[in-house]
Amino acid sequence: MSGTCEGIVVSSGSDVAYLCDPTVLANALPAATASPSVLKVGHNLKSDIVRLARCGVSLVGPLFDCMIAGALLGVAAAHRLEDLVRDVLAEEIAPFRFEESGVDGLAVGVERLERLRLRLQPRLDEEGMTALFRDIEMPLVEVLARMERRGVRVDTAALGQMGAEWRSQLTDLTGEIFELAGGEFNIGSPPQLRQILFERLKLSTKGVRRGKTGLSTDVDVLTRLAEDHPLPAKILSHRALAKLLSTYVDALLQAVNPETGRVHTIFNQTGAATGRMSSNDPNLQNIPVRGEEGRRIRSAFIPNPGCVFIAADYSQIELRVMAHLSHDPGLVAAFRAGQDIHTATAADIFGTLAGTVTADMRRVAKVINFGIMYGMGPQRLASELSIPHAAAQKYIEQYFERYRGVREFIESTIARGRETGYVSTAFGRRRAVPELQSRHRATQQAAERAAINMPIQGTAADLIKIAMVRVDRRLRQEGLASEIVLQVHDELLLEAPADEVEAATAAVREEMEKAAELQVPLVVDVGRGQSWAEAH
DNA sequence: CTGGAAAGCGCC
DNA sequence: AAAGGGCGCTTTCCAG
Numbered sequence: 034m035s036g037t038c039e040g041i042v043v044s045s046g047s048d049v050a051y052l053c054d055p056t057v058l059a060n061a062l063p064a065a066t067a068s069p070s071v072l073k074v075g076h077n078l079k080s081d082i083v084r085l086a087r088c089g090v091s092l093v094g095p096l097f098d099c100m101i102a103g104a105l106l107g108v109a110a111a112h113r114l115e116d117l118v119r120d121v122l123a124e125e126i127a128p129f130r131f132e133e134s135g136v137d138g139l140a141v142g143v144e145r146l147e148r149l150r151l152r153l154q155p156r157l158d159e160e161g162m163t164a165l166f167r168d169i170e171m172p173l174v175e176v177l178a179r180m181e182r183r184g185v186r187v188d189t190a191a192l193g194q195m196g197a198e199w200r201s202q203l204t205d206l207t208g209e210i211f212e213l214a215g216g217e218f219n220i221g222s223p224p225q226l227r228q229i230l231f232e233r234l235k236l237s238t239k240g241v242r243r244g245k246t247g248l249s250t251d252v253d254v255l256t257r258l259a260e261d262h263p264l265p266a267k268i269l270s271h272r273a274l275a276k277l278l279s280t281y282v283d284a285l286l287q288a289v290n291p292e293t294g295r296v297h298t299i300f301n302q303t304g305a306a307t308g309r310m311s312s313n314d315p316n317l318q319n320i321p322v323r324g325e326e327g328r329r330i331r332s333a334f335i336p337n338p339g340c341v342f343i344a345a346d347y348s349q350i351e352l353r354v355m356a357h358l359s360h361d362p363g364l365v366a367a368f369r370a371g372q373d374i375h376t377a378t379a380a381d382i383f384g385t386l387a388g389t390v391t392a393d394m395r396r397v398a399k400v401i402n403f404g405i406m407y408g409m410g411p412q413r414l415a416s417e418l419s420i421p422h423a424a425a426q427k428y429i430e431q432y433f434e435r436y437r438g439v440r441e442f443i444e445s446t447i448a449r450g451r452e453t454g455y456v457s458t459a460f461g462r463r464r465a466v467p468e469l470q471s472r473h474r475a476t477q478q479a480a481e482r483a484a485i486n487m488p489i490q491g492t493a494a495d496l497i498k499i500a501m502v503r504v505d506r507r508l509r510q511e512g513l514a515s516e517i518v519l520q521v522h523d524e525l526l527l528e529a530p531a532d533e534v535e536a537a538t539a540a541v542r543e544e545m546e547k548a549a550e551l552q553v554p555l556v557v558d559v560g561r562g563q564s565w566a567e568a569h
Numbered sequence: 570c571t572g573g574a575a576a577g578c579g580c581c
Numbered sequence: 582a583a584a585g586g587g588c589g590c591t592t593t594c595c596a597g
Contacts, residue, residue: 219592219593221577221591221592221593222592222593222594223575223576223577223592223593224576224593224594225593241582242582242583243582244575244576244582245574245575245576246575246576249576249577249582250576250577251576251577251578251582252577252578253582254582272577272578273578275591275592276577276578276579276590276591277579279590279591279592280578280579280589280590280591281579284590284591301588304587304588304589305587305588306587307586307587307588309581309587309588310588311587311588311589312588312589313588313589313590314589315589315590316579316580316588316589316590318579318580318581318588318589319578319579319580319581319588319589319590320579320580321579321580322579322580323579323580327579350581351581403585403586404585405585406585406586407584407585407586407587408584408585408586409583409584409585409586410583410584410585411584412582412583412584413582413583413584413585414583414585415583416582416583417583417585475584478584479584481584482584482585482586483586483587485586486585486586486587487586487587489586490581490586490587493581494587521580521581522580522581522587522588523581524581
């Protein structure tokens with residue numbers, strides 16, 4: 034089986050799917066006739082594309098993924114086709130199983146899917162999301178399918194070596210911890226640890242936050258407690274090492290496909306409410322990067338022999354998006370001038386010149402810059418910066434005084450969200466925020482923070498999705514064998530044959546920078562290397 | 570035994 | 582943790 038798909042294809046899996054080309058669709062649907070679409074009735078069109086590709090089959094015609102359309106329209110709460118059909122067509126259906134329904138069942142499924150599309154397409158038009166759907170999300174499906182199928186190579190030997198070292202260190206740490214605690218207990222159990230710290234050792238509970246079940250033992254608390262007793266620091270070391278070992282050594286090794294020697298994540302195209310993608314099985318969007326051990330994990334991600342990794346990051350993408358959306362003159366000017374944004378903000382907040390901004394002032398500005406986008410309050414800011422509450426409040430006021438456009442953007446975004454029930458990105462993606470109407474203050478304010486953040490995070494997500502489609506198209510147009518292998522929100526990782534690294538580098542940089550014309554330039558940092566750590 | 574909640578923590 | 586947004590995964594613990 035090879036070439037284009039010319040018949041109904043039944044895929045395996047519990048959520049049985051089938052795909053068909055226009056001819057088949059026309060035959061199966063004499064009434065609905067020849068919409069040149071490839072439709073899905075199953076759980077995941079992209080996964081079917083991956084499976085078909087393994088058989089050498091590629092699809093023809095424009096795609097229309099009903100599940101993605103439903104997600105954009107906010108009608109598919111659950112990620113199941115049955116729910117979409119219930120919500121849109123008001124029909125109750127059972128999960129499709131080819132063994133039970135056979136070819137006749139497929140025809141019914143095709144007909145139902147076509148009706149689904151006929152209902153969803155006009156709604157996309159009405160909501161102004163046709164371009165988003167047709168030009169960004171649908172082309173991205175195939176790109177993601179190829180990324181998933183290709184996977185990323187992992188140096189299992191190196192990972193195994195790390196695992197052995199860390200397992201040994203963990204054993205030593207465990208002994209020291211039991212010594213300090215005066216007995217054995219389950220270090221991974223917060224309740225048991227709480228008992229040791231606060232009851233047996235009677236460490237001060239002053240300022241220690243309470244969770245739902247009692248005093249917290251998280252990293253902030255233990256860091257504070259470390260000043261009074263040697264045990265908390267050991268616990269923190271143990272936790273960090275155990276995390277690396279369980280999640281990033283053992284689980285990652287487990288996830289390596291023995292046939293390919295690579296990990297093949299699954300990208301959830303509508304994974305987040307903001308428009309971001311998510312990654313799972315395994316999640317390759319939260320691979321460690323900080324710290325020596327973290328970079329060591331990342332160094333185990335390596336390119337094929339004869340290839341190099343190209344890592345391309347959008348520089349300060351979310352702050353640039355905020356500058357774009359808010360039209361704030363100061364922010365826009367700083368980016369247009371190519372200034373270091375945190376230094377520029379520091380100069381503005383502290384009322385000094387950029388040349389006299391100290392490292393400490395820049396650090397403060399950086400926390401504020403990010404905090405603003407998330408709606409951070411003075412209490413959190415004060416704690417984060419170890420400064421008095423009043424000073425934190427002053428900084429925030431000073432920020433909004435200097436960047437009035439940002440304040441207006443925040444206020445108008447919330448106001449519009451309250452009126453219309455949703456907020457949206459620069460490319461028309463929407464997120465419903467009904468909680469803005471809540472009479473419960475905490476709920477309402479949480480919704481306000483989410484409403485502020487969504488247009489920023491979501492527009493950034495739109496941009497990287499556009500960039501992925503553009504980069505992929507450019508690579509094929511130029512006949513290059515380089516491929517995008519990972520996306521981590523503001524970063525693309527490419528695997529490039531050594532002889533086309535220059536061309537691929539130029540392609541990824543240019544296409545990412547040209548993804549859209551904003552009020553401010555898009556800047557891309559590019560690195561290369563023989564591992565993900567090295568390229569980064 | 571499985572499923573879910575809770576705590577905790579990795580990334581952007 | 583807190584007036585910081587968005588995810589997924591691990592372990593522990595408990596209920597069915």
